[in-house]
Every structure is written in structure tokens, then in C-alpha cells.
């Protein structure tokens with residue numbers, strides 16, 4: 409029996425995937441139930457950590473082995489760990505030193521090679537990386553979702569009843585440079601646009617930017633942050649290539665509008681895919 413890996417097309421300059429793996433990734437919906445791994449017990453202190461397996465899936469499609477990845481909002485390192493597991497080189501920027509320390513602790517305990525981390529405001533650090541002549545094959549990141557998500561996920565009236573969904577969002581700092589602390593949605597979209605402008609020249613020509621954006625429901629209205637942000641990112645020069653809806657199974661539903669009105673349980677996130 410031939411147990412060799414399926415062949416990679418000789419003209420494939422993007423990744424190291426065989427045809428069937430490539431096609432699987434292009435489906436516009438992804439449903440996962442990843443096991444808690446890679447120090448999840450530590451990483452879960454960060455209420456918005458992402459599965460390294462999800463990030464590895466994205467990284468494997470948009471880079472070749474040994475390729476370079478940048479995450480401007482690195483948190484406790486979902487992207488960095490994902491990159492390590494598939495043999496890519498990553499740099500993470502994170503404002504809050506607490507999250508970088510958790511990432512390092514995870515690496516030490518799990519025996520994972522540590523990727524480069526830079527503590528600071530991504531708007532300022534991206535500028536510095538550009539001045540230093542850095543370039544990346546992929547920028548993959550999961551920015552703060554919106555200015556007001558804290559109210560939605562923690563400290564709300566369902567928090568006690570659904571304590572398994574409680575997060576540590578309340579422990580996030582009040583640093584004014586944190587996108588989450590911006591006062592209005594407009595300011596938040598504006599900051600995301602600035603991030604995209606600064607990221608653009610750091611990406612190699614033809615390279616991809618993947619943003620994980622969660623829409624929200626605020627003050628009785630659906631806030632389609634994914635649309636607003638994609639418009640800003642397009643204005644920065646990127647071409648929008650698609651959306652992949654990610655549903656990590658296990659998200660609990662809450663009886664928000666019941667029994668009076670329709671209020672969505674937003675259990676998916678949007679992987680917005682752009683190209684330079």
C-alpha cells in the first residue's frame with residue numbers, strides 16, 4: 409500500500425497542500441470541535457483566545473512551510489502556537505504584557521518553540537517593523553471584536569446562570585490604546601482601517617490578510633462589524649477575496665429575546681480574507 413502524502417501540484421506557489429486539502433479549505437463554512445490543547449487551561453484566562461488548530465488550518469493554506477506570519481493582536485498566542493505546530497515563523501504584537509507572559513508560560517510547559525513577541529501598540533509597532541524592512545507572507549489576526557463586547561459576554565444578567573461561558577474580559581486593562589477601549593464603533597472601525605493601512609506594506613505582494621471578526625448585537629440592533637471593517641480594509645488597498653464562517657461547536661445559546669422578539673445567538677465568527 410502506498411502511504412505517501414498526496415501530491416502537491418508542481419505549480420502550487422501558495423502552500424503545501426494536495427488538491428483535496430486545498431478544495432476542503434475553500435468551503436465557505438467551517439465547523440470545528442477542536443479538543444482543548446496546547447495549554448488551553450492557561451490560555452483560557454484570556455476570554456477571546458483562539459484555537460491554535462484553527463490558526464494552523466489558516467496558516468497552512470496561506471503559507472508554505474517555513475513561511476512568515478504576523479499577528480498584530482496576538483493575545484495568548486493562538487496564531488503563534490498554530491504557526492509553531494505547522495513549522496512556520498511568526499511574530500506577535502500584543503499590548504498587554506500579561507497575555508504575552510501567559511503565552512510564554514504555555515510554551516515552556518508544553519515544550520513549544522517560542523515565536524517572537526513584541527509588547528506594544530500595534531499601530532506603533534507595525535510602523536517600526538516597516539522601518540526595519542520586515543515583510544510577511546501572511547497576516548492573520550483576531551482583533552478585539554468591538555468596543556462593547558464586554559457587556560455581552562461577561563457581567564451580563566445571564567453570567568451567573570451560564571457561568572461556563574463567563575470569561576475574564578473584565579480583567580482587561582483600561583489602556584486607551586486598546587481598541588476595545590475606544591468610545592464609539594466609528595472610532596473602532598477607524599482604528600481597524602489604520603491597522604490595515606500600516607499592515608499593507610508589510611505583506612508581500614500577493615500575500616493574504618485574514619481577520620477574524622465577530623459581529624455583535626448592541627442596543628437592539630445587529631452590528632455587522634465584519635462589513636464595516638471590510639470596507640475600511642478595502643480602502644487601505646486590499647482586495648476582498650471571501651468570507652469563511654467559522655462555527656466552533658459548543659457555543660451555548662441564551663434566551664435573549666424569548667418569548668417576545670427575535671434576538672440572534674451569534675455563534676459564528678467571520679474569517680474575512682483579503683489579498684494584497
Ligand SMILES: C[S@@+](CC[C@H](N)C(=O)[O-])C[C@H]1O[C@@H](n2cnc3c(N)ncnc32)[C@H](O)[C@@H]1O
Nearest residue numbers: 456457458481483484485486503529530586587
Ligand atoms: C481577541 S484578542 C486576540 C486573542 C488571540 N487570538 C489569542 O488566541 O489569544 C485581541 C487582543 O488584542 C489586544 N490589543 C488591543 N488593542 C491593541 C493594540 N492597539 N495593539 C496591540 N494589541 C492590542 C488585546 O489586549 C487582546 O489580547
